[in-house]
Amino acid sequence: MWLDTFFAEYPVFRHEELVAYVKQHGDYNLNSLKASLQYHLAKEHVARIRRGYYAVKSQGAIADDSILIAGRVAPDAIIAYHSALSFHALAYSIYVLSYFFSHAPIQPFQFLQSRYQRIAHPKPLQPKQMTFETKSYDRQGLDIKVTTVERTLVDCLDKPQFAGGWEEIWRAGEMINVLDVERVINYVLCLGNATTIAKVGFFLEQFQKQFNVKEEHLKLLGKYKPKSKHYMGQRGEKNCRYLKRWNLMVPLMIINKTWEEPNNDFI
Numbered sequence: 001m002w003l004d005t006f007f008a009e010y011p012v013f014r015h016e017e018l019v020a021y022v023k024q025h026g027d028y029n030l031n032s033l034k035a036s037l038q039y040h041l042a043k044e045h046v047a048r049i050r051r052g053y054y055a056v057k058s059q060g061a062i063a064d065d066s067i068l069i070a071g072r073v074a075p076d077a078i079i080a081y082h083s084a085l086s087f088h089a090l091a092y093s094i095y096v097l098s099y100f101f102s103h104a105p106i107q108p109f110q111f112l113q114s115r116y117q118r119i120a121h122p123k124p125l126q127p128k129q130m131t132f133e134t135k136s137y138d139r140q141g142l143d144i145k146v147t148t149v150e151r152t153l154v155d156c157l158d159k160p161q162f163a164g165g166w167e168e169i170w171r172a173g174e175m176i177n178v179l180d181v182e183r184v185i186n187y188v189l190c191l192g193n194a195t196t197i198a199k200v201g202f203f204l205e206q207f208q209k210q211f212n213v214k215e216e217h218l219k220l221l222g223k224y225k226p227k228s229k230h231y232m233g234q235r236g237e238k239n240c241r242y243l244k245r246w247n248l249m250v251p252l253m254i255i256n257k258t259w260e261e262p263n264n265d266f267i
Contacts, residue, residue, distance in 0.1 A: 003036060003040070005025075006018065006021045006022075006025075007040075007045070007046070007056045009141060010056065010142065011055065011056045011058060011063040011065075011068065011140050011141075011142070012049070012053070012054070012055050012056070012063055012065070012068050012069055012072045012140075012142065013053070013054055013056070013072075014052055014053055014054075014072070014075075015037075015052045015053075015054075016052075018033070018037070019033065037054075041054075044057060044062075045057050046062075047062045047111075049069060049073060049109075049111045050073065050106070050109055050111075053072070053073055055069065055111070062112065063140075064111075064112045064113060064114070065139070065140065066083070066098045066114040066116075067079060067083065067086070067087055067098070067139060067144070068139045068140055068142065068144060069098070069111060069114070069116070070083055070098040070099070070100040070116055071100065071139065071144025071145065071146070072142060072144060073100065073102075073106070073116065074100070074102040074103075074104045074106060074118070075104075076101075076102050076103055076104070076121075076130065077100045077101065077102050077144075077145070078100060078101040078102070078121075078130070078131070078134050078145045078146065078147060079098075079099075079100055079144060079145065079146040079147065080099050080100055080101050080119060080147050080152070080155060080162070081099040081119070081152070081155055081156055081159070081162035081163050082095045082097075082099060082156070082162060082163050082164050082168065083095070083098045083099045083100065084099075084146050084147045084152040084155075085152060085156070085163065085164075085168070085172050087137075087146050088146075088149050088152065089175075090149070090152075090172040090175050090176060091164075091168070091172065092164075092167070092168050092171040092172065092175075093164055093168060095164060096113065096114055096115060097114070097115045097116070097117060098114055098115070098116045098117070099116075099117055099118075099119055099162050100116070100117075100118060100119070101118075101119055101120070101121045101130070101147075102118045102119075102120075102121070103120070103121060103126075103127075103130075104118065105118075106118040119159075119162065122155075122191060124190060124191050124192050125190070125191075129190070131145065132151070132187065132190065133147060133148045133150055133151035133183065133187050134146060134147050134148065134151065135148055148183070149176060149179065150179065150180055150183040150184045150187060151187050153169075153172070153173070153176075153179070153184060153200075153203075154184060154187050154188045154191070154196070154200055156168075156169045156172070157169060157196060157199040157200055157203055158191065158193065158196040158199070160233075165259075166233075166251070166253065166254050166259070167257075167259035169203075170206075170254070170257065173203065173206075173207050173210075174210075176210075176211070179211045181204065181211055181212070181213050181214075181217055182217075184200065184204070185200075185217060185220060185221060188200045188221075189224065194224060194225060194226040194227075194230070195226055195230045195231075195232075195248075197221055197224045197225060198221075198225045198226055198230065198232075198246040198247060198248045199232055199246075199248070200221060201218055201221035201222060201225065201245075201246050202232070202243065202246050202248055202250060204217065204218065204221070205218055205245075222245065222246070225245075225246050225247050225248075226247045226248075227247070228247065229242065229247055229248075229249060230247060230248055230249065231248075231249045232248050232249060232250045232251060232254070233251050237249070237251060239251060239252045239253070240252065241255055
C-alpha cells in the first residue's frame with residue numbers, strides 16, 4: 001500500500017527518494033525493496049528512465065512529461081534553452097530534444113518519444129551561482145527548476161544551437177509580453193562573454209520599443225562589447241553585415257528576417 005502511495009506522489013522519482021520514503025513510512029529492507037521495484041518494473045507499472053531514475057504508469061500510460069523528466073533527471077537539473085522557452089510558452093516550434101543544465105556527466109539518452117541532453121552549467125556561475133535567474137515550479141506535485149525568461153533569452157542568444165536557431169529566438173522575443181531589461185543585463189554581464197553581450201545588445205536594440213529598452217541600457221552593454229570584429233554566428237560566415245556599434249557581424253537573414261528551414265529536431 002505504501003508503495004502505491006509513493007507512486008501517486010512521485011510520477012517521476014529517484015531511487016534515493018524511494019529509499020527515503022520507505023524508511024519514513026514502512027519497514028526498510030534493501031532486499032525487499034529491490035524485489036518490489038523489480039516486480040513493478042516487470043509488470044510495467046514503472047519504467048526505467050536511466051539508471052536510478054524511474055517514471056510511473058498512471059491511467060494506463062507511463063508518464064511522458066519531458067519537462068518533468070528533464071527537471072528531475074539529476075538532483076541539480078535546471079530546464080534550459082528551448083525547453084525553457086517551451087515551458088514559458090514562448091517556443092515557436094515543437095522540439096523533440098529536451099535540454100537541462102547539470103553538473104552530472106549524463107550522456108544523451110532517449111525515453112519514450114523524447115530525447116534528452118545535459119548541458120554543463122555555465123562556468124562563470126559555478127558553483128555558488130548556478131541557480132542565478134532560475135525559479136522553482138510545481139509540476140505534477142513535484143518541484144522543478146527552470147531558467148527565467150530573462151536568463152533563457154540570454155542563454156539562447158549565447159548558444160543558439162540549443163535554442164533552435166535565430167528564427168526561434170526572434171519569434172520568442174516577439175511573444176514576450178514583459179521583460180525585465182535590467183535583469184537581462186545583470187545576467188549577461190555575469191557571464192562575462194563579450195560576444196554574447198554584443199548579441200544581447202543587438203537583440204535589445206531590435207526590440208527597443210517593445211521592451212522599453214533605454215539608450216542607457218544599450219550604452220552600458222556597449223562598454224563591454226568585443227574589442228575587435230566578432231561574428232554573431234559561425235566565424236567566417238558569409239552574407240553578414242558589420243554593425244560597428246556592437247563590433248558584430250550579423251547574418252543578413254536575421255536583419256531581414258529571411259529565416260532558414262528548421263533542423264530535423266523540430267516539428
